[in-house]
Amino acid sequence: MGAGYKCMKYLFIVLNIIFLLFAIAGIGVSIWMFVDPTIPLHFMQKSNDYLISTIIILIASIILLIVALLGIYSVAKEARKALIASFCLLLIIVVAEVAAGVWGYINRDKLDVHIRTYVQKIVREDYDVDENVRSLFDTIQSKMYCCGALSPMDWTKGQVLYMGIKNSPSIYNIPQSCCRPGVSPKECATATHLEVGSNPDSNIIYDRGCYTLIMTKLADNICTIMIVGGIILAVQVLGLLLGLILSCSMNRSHRYKA
Numbered sequence: 001m002g003a004g005y006k007c008m009k010y011l012f013i014v015l016n017i018i019f020l021l022f023a024i025a026g027i028g029v030s031i032w033m034f035v036d037p038t039i040p041l042h043f044m045q046k047s048n049d050y051l052i053s054t055i056i057i058l059i060a061s062i063i064l065l066i067v068a069l070l071g072i073y074s075v076a077k078e079a080r081k082a083l084i085a086s087f088c089l090l091l092i093i094v095v096a097e098v099a100a101g102v103w104g105y106i107n108r109d110k111l112d113v114h115i116r117t118y119v120q121k122i123v124r125e126d127y128d129v130d131e132n133v134r135s136l137f138d139t140i141q142s143k144m145y146c147c148g149a150l151s152p153m154d155w156t157k158g159q160v161l162y163m164g165i166k167n168s169p170s171i172y173n174i175p176q177s178c179c180r181p182g183v184s185p186k187e188c189a190t191a192t193h194l195e196v197g198s199n200p201d202s203n204i205i206y207d208r209g210c211y212t213l214i215m216t217k218l219a220d221n222i223c224t225i226m227i228v229g230g231i232i233l234a235v236q237v238l239g240l241l242l243g244l245i246l247s248c249s250m251n252r253s254h255r256y257k258a
Contacts, residue, residue: 005249009075012242016071018235019064019090026061030054060096063089071243080250087243094236101229112215119149119211124157127175137210138177146210147178152200154209170196178205 033054067089074083104111126133141147148154156172172194179188183204191204200207218225 008242008246012075013072015239016068020068023061023065023068030058080247083243083247090240116211123149123154138175140210141177144210145206146208146213147206148209149211150209152205156196172196
């Protein structure tokens, strides 16, 4: 029993070091989300929702950091109360992760429609009236090599081609942040000022929408995301099981000493 107990203690410490690394990474990601406006999630949610999401990630990472420190301390000092506290906090994180995953899977179609509608609203309504939104979306288009929500044609903003006789045809403007690298300012200015009904030059203008590009990348990497998420969850569940076993072992050990 002594050798097995020591092995479990060492394994538990290793798991908590992994939790510590996860926590540091999570805190780093949340800080990155605060300061970097080019993160795709930034324009796929309302500003308040994005802020709440970032805060939740930060709080969860801090809790995981506390879990790791309590776990290492409890085993090193044979502190059963610290181990129980670590177990309870980790259990809260696991339950929250599973609940969020199940909710996201059940509501995936509604979420997709909501996000697509919101990004289209940014292009059609918010871009022209909000300087912060305009600056953010321009940065995203230029860095992600995309244009509009679903395609560059989103910048027509719902205008339709007038089929009758008209002296001045309807014009729509595409932001110059949609121009490909290496295009001269003159070519870019010409290519982004078009009549409604005409298609942008794909040699000058990015031909993929930002929302479409992000969803495509997510679909291409969904298996990797699920595998990584499953590994993280499995490590956490293993931590819960070891914590429970060690807690019971510590309790028996303390009774024997008494």
